[in-house]
Amino acid sequence: MKSWIFSTESDGAASSAALEAMTKVRSFGGEVAAVHVGEGSESALAMLGAHGAGRVLLVPGGTPAGVIAAAMAAAVESEQPDMIFFGMGNVDRDVAGRLSARLGKPVLANAVDVTVDGDSIHVVNEILGGTTRVVTAFADGAPALVITRPKAFAAEPGGDTSPEVTAVELPDVGHAGDVELLSQHTEASAGPDLEAADIVVSGGRGLGDATKFEMMNELAGLLGGAVGATRAVVDAGWVPYSYQVGQTGKTVKPNVYIACGISGAMQHLVGMKDSTTIIAVNKDPEAPIFGIADLGIVGDVHNVVPALIAALKNRG
Amino acid sequence: MKIVVCVKQIPDPASPYELDPNTHFVVRPNDQVLDDTDRYGVEVALQLADEIGDDASVTLLSMSPGGSQQGIRQALAMGADGAILVEDPALRGADALTTARVLAAAAQRAGADLLIAGTESTDGYTGVVPQQVAELMEAPSLTFARKVEYVDGKIRIERQTEAGYDVVAGSLPAVLSVTSGLVEPRYPTFKGIMQAKSKPVEILTAADLGVAPTVNQTIVAVESVPARQAGDVIEDDGEGHLRILEKLEEVKVV
Numbered sequence A: 001m002k003s004w005i006f007s008t009e010s011d012g013a014a015s016s017a018a019l020e021a022m023t024k025v026r027s028f029g030g031e032v033a034a035v036h037v038g039e040g041s042e043s044a045l046a047m048l049g050a051h052g053a054g055r056v057l058l059v060p061g062g063t064p065a066g067v068i069a070a071a072m073a074a075a076v077e078s079e080q081p082d083m084i085f086f087g088m089g090n091v092d093r094d095v096a097g098r099l100s101a102r103l104g105k106p107v108l109a110n111a112v113d114v115t116v117d118g119d120s121i122h123v124v125n126e127i128l129g130g131t132t133r134v135v136t137a138f139a140d141g142a143p144a145l146v147i148t149r150p151k152a153f154a155a156e157p158g159g160d161t162s163p164e165v166t167a168v169e170l171p172d173v174g175h176a177g178d179v180e181l182l183s184q185h186t187e188a189s190a191g192p193d194l195e196a197a198d199i200v201v202s203g204g205r206g207l208g209d210a211t212k213f214e215m216m217n218e219l220a221g222l223l224g225g226a227v228g229a230t231r232a233v234v235d236a237g238w239v240p241y242s243y244q245v246g247q248t249g250k251t252v253k254p255n256v257y258i259a260c261g262i263s264g265a266m267q268h269l270v271g272m273k274d275s276t277t278i279i280a281v282n283k284d285p286e287a288p289i290f291g292i293a294d295l296g297i298v299g300d301v302h303n304v305v306p307a308l309i310a311a312l313k314n315r316g
Numbered sequence B: 001m002k003i004v005v006c007v008k009q010i011p012d013p014a015s016p017y018e019l020d021p022n023t024h025f026v027v028r029p030n031d032q033v034l035d036d037t038d039r040y041g042v043e044v045a046l047q048l049a050d051e052i053g054d055d056a057s058v059t060l061l062s063m064s065p066g067g068s069q070q071g072i073r074q075a076l077a078m079g080a081d082g083a084i085l086v087e088d089p090a091l092r093g094a095d096a097l098t099t100a101r102v103l104a105a106a107a108q109r110a111g112a113d114l115l116i117a118g119t120e121s122t123d124g125y126t127g128v129v130p131q132q133v134a135e136l137m138e139a140p141s142l143t144f145a146r147k148v149e150y151v152d153g154k155i156r157i158e159r160q161t162e163a164g165y166d167v168v169a170g171s172l173p174a175v176l177s178v179t180s181g182l183v184e185p186r187y188p189t190f191k192g193i194m195q196a197k198s199k200p201v202e203i204l205t206a207a208d209l210g211v212a213p214t215v216n217q218t219i220v221a222v223e224s225v226p227a228r229q230a231g232d233v234i235e236d237d238g239e240g241h242l243r244i245l246e247k248l249e250e251v252k253v254v
Helices: A016-026 A042-050 A065-079 A090-103 A210-223 A231-235 A301-315 B038-052 B070-077 B096-109 B129-136 B190-196 B240-250
Strands: A002-008 A031-037 A055-059 A083-086 A107-117 A120-127 A132-138 A144-148 A164-167 A179-186 A199-203 A226-229 A256-260 A277-282 A295-298 B002-006 B057-064 B082-087 B114-118 B141-151 B154-160 B164-171 B174-178 B201-204 B217-224 B232-235
Touching (some): A002 A090, A016 A031, A016 A042, A031 A065, A042 A055, A065 A090, A065 B141, A090 A107, A090 A144, A090 B141, A107 A132, A120 A144, A199 A210, A210 A226, A210 A256, A277 A301, A295 B240, A301 B240, B002 B038, B002 B129, B038 B057, B038 B070, B038 B114, B038 B141, B057 B070, B070 B190, B082 B096, B096 B129, B141 B164, B232 B240
Parallel strands (some): A002 A083, A031 A055, A055 A164, A083 A144, A107 A144, A199 A226, A199 A256, A256 A277, A295 B232, B057 B082, B082 B201, B141 B174
Antiparallel strands (some): A107 A120, A120 A132, A132 B217, B141 B154, B154 B164
């Protein structure tokens, strides 16, 4: 089995989705290579090596997706990988989609598991808010293109640490590559890293307006947790996209997830349903979030949360 | 500028989805609704067309195995000039790649300068169709836009990133995918709803577009996942916060 893993670099690190997928494909045996987009810093390359990449195909950061896809298609032709794994990041999805169309091969998205039995590769998805698992096979030959959900696999080191690095040749794709990166901007979010936090306090529409979101920061601060939000709240512009938990945002699996004023749309549930303990406060007793909560309080977040904050402060 | 907007009719998300036990496809009732996230693409298209003036038109593009056109009429009522509906029973259960082939062929046939789509549908959420279409059209892909402008003959966007956003520009023809929340979609007016009834809807088959639907992936099993056990749900009697505190103590986080 020959597997390729797509990775993008940020702050000197390889993408966590890549390290997770690499850990998974090590169990299939065979050759593992990373297609890494970014500067190729020593630390990022070391991470890829430590997770099993024997080789790294390096693509400069900011390369248009059309160019990356064309370069990868050429390399697929000469090297014939069996599988190519992508994460859910925007660059991942751009390249996966374009490569799929270029090769005429399907890409199976939202994978929570992948199994290999002889020549057949099966991808497992969870649909309908995680209540149903669907197993899909590729009808056509290699390479199997897969987009995995974050945290579908745990990342564990276990490989050689100095991969061989090759710069990928970038073809001219004409008009399809006519995308220019003009500037990059960072919108920092305060507090601990949402994806790694042990406690997550998340707010939804039920908070009423953006000013009430401050309660989430205060509660998270007292508990030493991170702050998350629903897509509705991000769409409304209360907090930046980096706060979003759900299908199109981050996937979190903290020890404790406290959902405040969140009804529990499927979109949101898929991003947090695997938290160890879920506590929900919502005024609608029919809210779907109560179906998965370990403790549900049917009540007004504007009463319950301030009372909780006061009680936590009293404990000192 | 010919702007084409992809819109999808989906089963009403308010009612639970079902899978056909034989085909494993999502059961699609005759009356489907407009995917709410597509309203953002339609709004962006209408705003760009207003800005550009008389030389711009907005055409909707949708693919469907059949059924009513209720969802398309909803989008037409917002103000689009017309629609192309690729309606073919052979497209029932079409996967993302087949869908992209149909959309790309229809967009090219229509002479699209700009093809706009949401980032993913609410029912399928594969999230790669706009990029597949761009590759098939040999066009740049400007994706995950949270702001869109037309500057010096190019489309310039703020592209959402993990850390914040990038400003990216691409030349036409191009494919643009937009996130929800970047504009406030207009509500159809009564006049809009009445006009939508007589707007042209061109109906095409996959064969008209020269696309032969292929089976690229097959579902081999469907299993239900053991449901997570719901715990205690209690009415707040003024002491709900104390129950939360007890729970936090129980799991040793305070």
